[in-house]
Amino acid sequence: MDTFERLTALSAALETGLVERRRHVRLALLAALAGEHTLLVGPPGTAKSELARRLHTAFRDAAYFERLLTRFSVPEELFGPLSIRALEEDRYERHTAGFLPDAAIAFIDEVFKANSAILNALLTLLNEREFDNGAGRQPCPLISAIGATNAVPEDEVAEAFFDRFLLRLPVEQVSREGFDALLRTPDTLTRAGAANALALTRDDLAALAAQAAAVELPDTAAALLAELRSHCADEQLPVSDRRWVKIVRLLRVAAAAAGRKSISAWDLLLLPFCTAPDAARQEAVAGWLAARLGVRDAVSPARLTRVVEAFEAQRDLETKANDLDYDESGRLKFSSTELAASLANDIAGSIGDAKGGAAALRMTYSRQRRYGATHIEARVRQIDDALTRIATYAAEIAERESELAAYRARNLWLDEALLDRVAANLRGTAATIAGLAARMQAARESFLALPRLDADDGRMPEPVAHENLAAA
Missing domain, CATH: 1.10.8 (Helicase, Ruva Protein; domain 3)
Structure with a gap:
């Protein structure tokens, strides 16, 4: 059994019989494996102490310490009584055997109700794994501590102590959906035996x-x-x-x-x-x-949308553009059909505007602009380049989806709901990219359909200005 399989089985044993506490059990175990501490924040009766006791069974030959603190708690309750013999020899030392400085796994309930003297001593013990005992510092075998509180107070000492807990896990009452399972939970659980069979040693932690x-x-x-x-x-x-x-x-x-x-x-x-x-x-x-x-900035839907919109705006501009055609002397050129149509429109418009009075004859002329092959081919090449990059980004998102699926197959610590959320975002991004590719293809067809000059004028257009798709 490799490490992953062993930890999977151990986590399953620890969470047996606990309703809606998978996240808390597994993250507390992860924190312990990393030598870090966990703070559980939530109301009474939400299995905070039970979780800590279960975590203790995950480690072989690990001393356990548990204490509920109040405003009246004194250091002796956590760190042990003063040594009378040491006092007789003018030394201020404590008997720490069986107390927090001697523990591998510790649970401190209502941890923020301790006075500043206790909290200050805990700061060093939790972070450096040392306890100031008399004139020297005593090494502590602490693997991980779990603190529990209903709320976190806001003051300087509490803030420093709060920072010692790497994981802060809110604990809520069981949901409506999980209430029936809670009621059917057996009173006696065999968690200890199952966990102890898989318990980790100090050598396992070192490896x-x-x-x-x-x-x-x-x-x-x-x-x-x-x-x-x-x-x-x-x-x-x-x-x-x-x-x-x-x-x-x-x-x-x-x-x-x-x-x-x-x-x-x-x-x-x-x-x-x-x-x-x-x-x-x-x-x-x-x-x-x-x-x-899984989504780089260059692949973000917002950025790609702006790129596509730039090409669509240029397409609309060139499709709707009017053109005036001049001869070599600078005079407007009309075919007989164009001239007749223009005069007819002008006369009809003038009569309608006269409202019974004389109206000056206005002559206007409008024709859709025509483009040379060089212009159209340049536009299409730029779009093809953008389409190629968009296809690359689509393949990248597909690869991220595949990687996420592989990650889930060996997922030990994360909630499936959170991974579902990321997977949904990747699917949405993929769908958006596919839609943007379709819009870009439509713009390409529109450029190909632009009215053409009889002979190419060789004019190269300025590239469509947009965000650089090749950026990271």
């Missing part, structure tokens, strides 16, 4: 970390991360530099767990839970990503 370190960050993914960073800044979503570094490590672990050597564009769908603090803003980031993943 996965080594694989993740070798995973490549492609330029396209790095560029999209940079674009998202700017987007977050514009939307006033603060994301620290430290968090971006941790995000890339998480993406590498996600790729390594699936047996890939490179971060996929689709892995970036994990970013809403890493960058945005709440459900509403995570949904906004998810929408931003879904609209961009």
Whole structure:
């Protein structure tokens, strides 16, 4: 059983009996594999503590610590009592065995209700895996911590502590559709036995970390991360530099767990839970990503539409253009038929306008402009070039759809609904490109149908001005 198969089976065992908690179980496991922490934000009674206890069973020989904090909690509850013997020797040290500094998996409920002394101590423990015990620092075996809260307060200490949790997962009550399954959930679950049979060791974590370190960050993914960073800044979503570094490590672990050597564009769908603090803003980031993943700027429907519209506007201009034909002396040239028709129209118009009075005879002449073969061939060549590039973009979107299908076959971390959203965007983009290609073909036919001069005048038209389709 390879790593992907083992993690798939382990995730399935962990989420057994939990209704609508697949995302939370799997992302909390991913965070633990990456050595990161998860914050669950939601009302009481939504299986937050149960999720943490299940995560503990995913790791072999991993000490577990759990504590509910209140406004009156003291450091001893988390870090252990003071050592009397050490005090007698003028040392301020704690007995940490069985407490948070000794734990591999920890669950801290109502974590933001702790006082500043506890939160400040937790900052170092969560980030550096060290605990200040007396005059020295004690290494901590912590793999991952899960925090739970009903709401995140807004103050300086809480903001720094909030940043220690790479994944922020909103937890809601079970939906109406899942309520029946909730009622039928058995009281006793055999989750521990199933998970323990697949539990990961420290060696497994070290091997996965080594694989993740070798995973490549492609330029396209790095560029999209940079674009998202700017987007977050514009939307006033603060994301620290430290968090971006941790995000890339998480993406590498996600790729390594699936047996890939490179971060996929689709892995970036994990970013809403890493960058945005709440459900509403995570949904906004998810929408931003879904609209961009797999679609380069040059292939965007908006850009291609502007290109097609430029050719259509030029077609309309040349189709409706009037022309006046002059002889070598500068006088208008008319055939007898054209002259008779023009005079008849002018006389009829003058009579109608006179309204019983004398009217001056006006002479007007209009004829659809005619074009030389050189002009028409130049227009058609430019359109053919654009059609070739549009066909290339259509093939590119088809390739992205194929890649997404392959990714889904080995998808371990992402919700199918989110992948459906991206797939729908790709299908919509493909349909739009096909429609734009049809419009461009129609414009091509219109240029071919322009009235022609009897003899080519050799005039080369200025190219139709449009956005460069060859741009990245």
